[in-house]
Amino acid sequence: MRNSSRGAVDPFIVMDVMEAARQAEEAGHHVIHMEVGQPGTPAPAIARDTLARAMREDPLGYTVALGLPALRRRIAQLYGEWYNVDLDPARVIVTPGSSGGFILAFTALFDAGDRIALGAPGYPSYRQIMKSLDLVPIEVQTRAEARYQLEPSDLDGIDYQGIMVASPANPTGTMLGKDPLGALIDAAQAKGAAFLSDEIYHGIEYEQKAVSALQISDDVCVINSFSKYFSMTGWRVGWLVLPERNVRQVERLAQNMFICAPHAAQVAALAAMDAGDELDANMAVYRENRRLMIEGLPKAGFDRIAPPDGAFYVYADVSHLTDDSRAFARAILDGARVAVTPGLDFDPVRGGGTLRFSYARSTGDIIEGLDRLGRFMRDRGHIV
Numbered sequence: 001m002r003n004s005s006r007g008a009v010d011p012f013i014v015m016d017v018m019e020a021a022r023q024a025e026e027a028g029h030h031v032i033h034m035e036v037g038q039p040g041t042p043a044p045a046i047a048r049d050t051l052a053r054a055m056r057e058d059p060l061g062y063t064v065a066l067g068l069p070a071l072r073r074r075i076a077q078l079y080g081e082w083y084n085v086d087l088d089p090a091r092v093i094v095t096p097g098s099s100g101g102f103i104l105a106f107t108a109l110f111d112a113g114d115r116i117a118l119g120a121p122g123y124p125s126y127r128q129i130m131k132s133l134d135l136v137p138i139e140v141q142t143r144a145e146a147r148y149q150l151e152p153s154d155l156d157g158i159d160y161q162g163i164m165v166a167s168p169a170n171p172t173g174t175m176l177g178k179d180p181l182g183a184l185i186d187a188a189q190a191k192g193a194a195f196l197s198d199e200i201y202h203g204i205e206y207e208q209k210a211v212s213a214l215q216i217s218d219d220v221c222v223i224n225s226f227s228k229y230f231s232m233t234g235w236r237v238g239w240l241v242l243p244e245r246n247v248r249q250v251e252r253l254a255q256n257m258f259i260c261a262p263h264a265a266q267v268a269a270l271a272a273m274d275a276g277d278e279l280d281a282n283m284a285v286y287r288e289n290r291r292l293m294i295e296g297l298p299k300a301g302f303d304r305i306a307p308p309d310g311a312f313y314v315y316a317d318v319s320h321l322t323d324d325s326r327a328f329a330r331a332i333l334d335g336a337r338v339a340v341t342p343g344l345d346f347d348p349v350r351g352g353g354t355l356r357f358s359y360a361r362s363t364g365d366i367i368e369g370l371d372r373l374g375r376f377m378r379d380r381g382h383i384v
């Protein structure tokens, strides 16, 4: 059978790392997982209980394509609670994870050949999904001084029909403040380009609250998910917020591409939005883990790091130790039994010299992982 050329996307390297870690575990080794970008916690108890009840009482068939009306209303309410933004539920579209949201948004907003500016390092699937839709990701190397976030001056001389940002970002955990975010939205709007804001890590923030693009303009596409803050990665439910005039096009695409996001997951997601105490407890763990990482990574020899504003990642410059982060991550897995992600996933140009450490798991794992990393680096003579 033939294959398409647009479908020939790169693998998600972290998945390969996960597979190598799994093989090590199968061989009887105990591995600390600092590679995975997902909470170790389940969906909130109230979400699981509510769904258990619904499974007894409701056939859980298709929902309408835009999502359960009660869930769309509750998501709109969240914008009031978190950002003091008054959002019409009619602008909220429930999607199969934010990944499903990307496919819908990119297809609805762009034509084949359109160019979308992205900052590198960044979440790798943006460029792979774009490529598979015959879109052209324009990856711009961001500056360390800008905390690896896109700046309007990065776009000088570049032609584009869209700009996409993430704040807090994966892999760096850095955020765009209101002014820098506003400047990028202005740049897009001045060109008649679409502005897309991936806000999947909102809620997981430490020193200050993340700014939503919707606090600045209504003429943006916001992408979010229940995967991270709500601890529901495997449930595959997320959402988009779009200007009213764009909703019908997305609805038609959603009807045809997905029919709907999983009904059961939508029921659970709606209940999860009222799990305040449990979600606060998860945040307390991330906060402590972040403190341990910021303190412990430099002691373990990974001292070229910046404290993350949000999410649960630390992005470390290891270019003084290696130019092959993939091999280095493999050596760490084999030598320390700690799984970490090579930066090449996020930045094909500079990522040979970077690693991403995730601290989404338990605090006990973080303590053990840092200890193992320190011993590994000492044995190799990288620290004394």
Ligand SMILES: Cc1ncc(COP(=O)(O)O)c(C=O)c1O
Pocket: 037, 096, 097, 098, 099, 100, 123, 166, 169, 170, 198, 200, 224, 225, 226, 227, 233, 237, 238
């Ligand atoms: C920045 C970012 N956006 C989107 C996703 C995809 O999330 P999901 O499809 O589970 O909502 C991820 C997953 O790690 C991510 O890091």
